[in-house]
Amino acid sequence: MAYAKLPRKGYEGVVLAAPVTIAYRRYSTQSAHGWIGRALRGLVEAAGITRQDIDGFSVSSFTLFPDTAIGLTQHFGLSPRWLDHIPMGGASGVLGLRRAARAVQAGDASIVACVAGDTNYVDSFRKSLSSFSRFAQDAVYPYGSGGPNASFALIASNYMRTYGAERADFGKLAVAQRANALKTPHALMKKPLSLDDYLAARMIADPIALFDCVMPCAGAEAFLVMHEETAKSLNLPYVHLLGAIERHNAHADDPIQHRGGWTVDIDELYAQAGIRPDQLSFVQTYDDYPVISLMQLEDLGLCKKGEAKDFVRANSFTFDGTCPHNTSGGQLSVGQAGCAGGYLGMVEAIRQLTDSALGGQVKDARYGIVSGFGMITYDRGLASAAAILGRA
Amino acid sequence: MVEPLLPPKRKNPLKRTRLPVSPPDIRSRQSHLLTAAAAEGRFGMPGCLECGAVHYPARDACPNCLSSRIGLIACSDRGTLAEATAVEVSNNVYFRERSPWRVGLVTLDAGPGVVAHLHADCVVRGRVKLAWTLDRSGNAVAFATPETPSANMEDDRQIREMTLDPKHRRVLITDGRTALGQAVAKALSAAGAAIVFVGIADPWKPFAGQDRLAAIAGVQIMPLDITDTESVRELADEIGGRVDIVVNTAEHIRPGGLLDRNGVNLAREELDSGYLGLLRLAQAFGPAMKFRGADGVNSACAWVNVFSIYAQMPWPAYGAYSAAQAAMLGASMSLRGELRSGGVRVVHIFTGPTEDEWFQPLPPPKVAHGQIANAVVDALRRGIEEAWVGDVAQDFRERLQQNAKALEREVGQ
Structure with a gap:
């Protein structure tokens, strides 16, 4: 009809x-x-x-x-x-x-x-893995019980093979986030992280190594x-909601996930917000694994599909550098407190746009994008969402 | 290529035996479509009985047309290994003890992507063959092997966790006096069993095929009368800690329904060697096997019971015998439930009338004992739980599935 x-x-x-x-x-x-x-x-x-x-x-x-x-x-x-x-x-x-x-x-x-x-x-983490979803219970957990680490290992491996990204590219984001986190009082990770540390970390599920994983908390x-x-x-400081999208179970025919639902609606998001990606002052991605952040940098329009590795190599991602990213340290360095992990970027974005960051403050932040991703019930994250916030 | 599996070193009795733990064993009811397929070694995918579209994991409504008529649909078992990983850190004790554990995502030619256990010779972007197999929890899992079989394929350490391969294992055959018992001994020896204990009641009484049986490599004749509780206990005391596979070949076939027999003595004998025989064996050997379900290369792994098809639907002309077989089948299904947590699988072999003197008046086709023996080895190698041997049994099974009431009327006609 x-x-x-x-x-x-x-x-x-x-x-x-x-x-x-x-x-x-x-x-x-x-x-x-x-x-x-x-x-x-x-x-x-x-x-x-x-x-x-x-x-x-x-x-x-x-x-x-x-x-x-x-x-x-x-x-x-x-x-x-x-x-x-x-x-x-x-x-x-x-x-x-x-x-x-x-x-x-x-x-x-x-x-x-x-x-x-x-x-x-x-x-509770172990218990939640086995009963996270029916598909996980039936068709993922009985296969090595590696949890999301194993599922994202397959996605990361395919992403690397397809687009030529390397572990060092993932590591660069993890290292920059750790630098951001060192300024954030409540971040669970307190030690500096070098690229060498990242690369030398023990393997959890190849190519996912220790510092690719968030710490459940x-x-x-x-x-x-x-x-x-x-x-x-x-009399409250506030930020404007300029635009927001969500899309679930997109690209179901992709044999392995290499893009999320953002790609379907991203143009409408920027149109609704009335800005272009190059006007963003910072990006808060959902960083359950660095590879997913690379995927978001592409799907949110900061670079073209497959070119996130070049984008990563060309930027610094610290709060005081170029393309400030996960400015509080993200889940990788602050911790993943269940569903609060899906709120971390939003709360941080409000702080950045009201000049009240608990850690590193991005200078003159005007617009920020917050991305959400989640619910890997079988072989891929089903939920994609993003919002653009603007300074009042 | 997988290195050929070497015989295990002699076990140090002072060392602690690793206890069996189960891989995750909770499944949705719908996903047991695949357990049913795995139990018989069939392949297929969950799919829509209206539009024919296959999907995975098993759903309760078709993602193509939303019909709720979902069943197993036959389709190609070939596909491509899209990606693979090795889980080094697992949240489950079973996998922790066996890490790294290799898994991958297989894109089936039929469409769906399936997370699967991987044989060591599967390569990323290479062709694979997928099978539903039972894991040590007794539930179906997808297992991918290379499309072109590789050398020593069955010795892969992950595949050995799924199969019940008799290679390097020690088997007990419960009755070596019969042609069936002797055929099974020969087949298991040929399949690489390290020791084939063969039970013989009253060993001083000579029997046909005695010399040939004793000459089979690895065969050790043991005194065993399964109608005698003491005899069963004594043997278990002696070898119970070294039996990895039991093959119960006991048979006691006598014609006669309920009405044309006088009294219950014959029926009691049938129950004694069938149902009660199984009970005695289970009580004597079961606990040790359940304890040894994760005991290395020659862990306890399987209990095989050979049944007549008339255990499933009685043949009135052999009515009392059929009833004894049904009682034994019921007990065996309970045994399956009890041994499952120890990683020991109970295998049911169903056969039509055999080339046996007690079936002498029956017309062909009949099942040769060698055929049953091969079916036992095949079931162990593939790790299946149920096998129907020969044309009569296959036909019987189909009729039973289609219309049990019709089969009830047809049996013996």
Whole structure:
């Protein structure tokens, strides 16, 4: 049946404020509820509001079981008129933002608390791997039980073979992120990392070696979404949402993933935001593995497909260098706190655009792109998303 | 190329035996479509019974037309190895103990991409043949081998984890008096078994084929009467820690239904050598085998029971015998469940009437004992759980699957 696709509406008037990070820990005895609760308190304190002012609540977590967002309303004494639960890993930040933004625009909620938090018990990572998805349980985990490391080894290996990228290219991003992280107080990785360290690290699943892998940990990230007028009334520093896209299970016929869903919608994203890629002051990619960051640099339009290796060789990626990238250190150096990993870039971008970075501050940052990627339920990451934020 | 597997060194009895742990064993119900295929060594992919499109992993609705009629669809088992990796750090104890473990993504000619265990000779971007095989948890896994067979292929250390290959293993055959037992001994010796223990009840009584049996390489005649609990225990005390494969060839065939027999003595004998015989063997040998499921090159790995097809659907003319076979089959399926956690697989071989004096009046085709013996070796080498030997058994199986009620009426006609 033929039908007309309605044009995308813009995100005029929608702003993000009150970036909150609850400092990560490698392991925690506290449940996800505790981490999310602390993030909520952080939001309330940062914005100078009460918990009753939060009338929209969006939660992302993998470790809330048996609860979902609704149980948390009673748990935290919230009575929102808009509620969402987005357990979509690395895409959680952008996805939560997109939905919250529309709720604010429609008047369904005035102040939406977007929170991602996960705990990490000593055995919870291993347990979550075997039951991450039905396809993983049936068709991935019984094959060596390497978890995402093994799955991304296949993707990385194919990417290297196809486009000629080398481990040193991946290493350059990891090393730059570590340099950024050394300025970030809550980053779990405190030691400097050299390219030699990176290259000499022990192999986990060829070609994925130790410093290609994130460290699972406990933590929480949060921000508020509201109308610009609300933020002004509250006297809060804020950033504009200029554009946002998501696309799931794209390119299903590619035998191995070498691109994500961004490629389908990226032109519309820049059109919606009214900027070009070369106007970006920084890039926050979802760095569960450096190879995925290379893929994003291409698919987000910073360079052509297959040319990320040249782009990597031509830039420095530190917060004070060219193409500042994952300026807090990213998950590779800060840690991967479950779904909070999908929020890390968003919260960092809000800080960079309000000159309130906890670590290295990008000078005169005007526009930033935040990319989300996640949910490798079988052989590829299914969710791709991106948002462009602008200085107020 | 895989180096030929050497016989294991003599075990140091002071060293701790590595306990069997299972690879991940939780699967969705739909993915057991593949377990059913692997159990019989068949290939196919989950697919749509309406539009015919195949997919993977197994789904509950077709991603092409959203039909919920999903089944196993026969298709080519060939493909290309798109990428490979070796998992050095695993989250599962089974794989940790066996790292690095090689896996890859196979793009099947039929379309879907399948994450698979890899034979060492599979090369990236090279052609492979994919099979569904049972892993040590008893669930189906995809295993890729080179499209063109390579030397010593069966000795690959990852493939040995899936198969039950008798090479270098020690086998117990429960009844060497019968032509079947002797044929199985010969076949397993030829297949590289290190020792073939052959049980003989009342060894002082001579029997046909005795000299030929004793002359088979690796054969050791042992006293064993499976109708005698003490006899079974005694043998287990002596060799129970060295038996890697049991092949239960016990048979006790007598004609007669329920009505044309007087009393239950004959039925009791049938149960004693069939159902109760299995029970005695299981209790005596089962626990040690379950304990030794990960004990190196010659780990305990398989328990083979040979059944008549009439275990599945009785033939009234041999009604009491059929019932005893059915009882044994039921017990054997439980044994399968109990041994699974030890990585020991229970194999069922179903055969039609054999060239046996007790089936003398029956018309051909009948199954030769050598055929059954070859089926036992083939099942062990391929690691399958169920085999139907000969044309009569194959035909019986098809009829059973299509319409069990029709088969009930047809048996013996």
